[in-house]
Amino acid sequence: MNFNILIAEDDEDIVNLIDLYLSREGFELFKAKDGAEALEIFGANKIDLAIVDLMMPRINGYELIDRVRNESNIPILILSAAQLDSDKILGLNIGADDYMVKPFNPLELIARINALLRRYYHLGNASAATEESKLVVGELSLDTRQLALEKRGIPIPITATEYKLLVLMMRSPGKVFTKMQLYEEVNGDYYTSDDNTVMVHISNLRDKIEDDPKNPQYIKTVRGLGYKFERI
Numbered sequence: 001m002n003f004n005i006l007i008a009e010d011d012e013d014i015v016n017l018i019d020l021y022l023s024r025e026g027f028e029l030f031k032a033k034d035g036a037e038a039l040e041i042f043g044a045n046k047i048d049l050a051i052v053d054l055m056m057p058r059i060n061g062y063e064l065i066d067r068v069r070n071e072s073n074i075p076i077l078i079l080s081a082a083q084l085d086s087d088k089i090l091g092l093n094i095g096a097d098d099y100m101v102k103p104f105n106p107l108e109l110i111a112r113i114n115a116l117l118r119r120y121y122h123l124g125n126a127s128a129a130t131e132e133s134k135l136v137v138g139e140l141s142l143d144t145r146q147l148a149l150e151k152r153g154i155p156i157p158i159t160a161t162e163y164k165l166l167v168l169m170m171r172s173p174g175k176v177f178t179k180m181q182l183y184e185e186v187n188g189d190y191y192t193s194d195d196n197t198v199m200v201h202i203s204n205l206r207d208k209i210e211d212d213p214k215n216p217q218y219i220k221t222v223r224g225l226g227y228k229f230e231r232i
Helices: 012-024 035-044 060-070 085-093 108-128 162-171 178-185 190-209
Strands: 004-008 028-032 049-052 075-079 098-101 135-136 140-144 146-150 155-156 177-179 217-220 228-231
Touching: 004 035, 004 155, 012 028, 012 108, 028 035, 035 049, 035 060, 035 108, 049 098, 049 108, 060 075, 060 085, 075 085, 075 108, 085 098, 085 155, 085 190, 098 108, 135 162, 135 178, 140 162, 146 190, 162 178, 162 190, 177 178, 178 190, 190 217
Parallel strands: 004 028, 004 049, 049 075, 075 098
Antiparallel strands: 135 140, 140 146, 146 155, 177 228, 217 228
């Protein structure tokens, strides 16, 4: 399967470098030099994954991700020079699935892209076809065919990574998952800097599914081990 990758980046050298490596992998690359152009491309083409810089003219990466998330749950990877934890957390909070800091290793970028695509399009579709089509825990219902989450019948928008985390945990309520297990399940290879990534995704899920995120019913922290989805 050929995948269409959108890159929103105003640094031409970086775009050319990514184009060089992704073309070798058989990806079709759509290039946008700012967020406004990226939205036009996204609206006119089938995009399977987006690589987004944060600091861009006209429409910045934060706003671009927010607007894409209103229409789609495709995998989004932030590629930014912003290295502060607050930048990373904000990017993940608004809907990105992964975050890489510039300068970057192009081979690591390809590995992360392949992991996101594999988890979202291949393994996700295969598991939806072979497992139960609807997972129900308490008042939550996750449709694995439509990739849709509801609570008390009300739709809850989720990202591709949030969906993968929910599928994993809702299929095994009561089972404890380490941060490493969760990250490797949804994004592939684990890197030492990914602990915060998992915590941010878990925090975002709690904000969406819990009546009181500070006193969660569903996603429990198991101190010193990881997280589990409570049997309700």
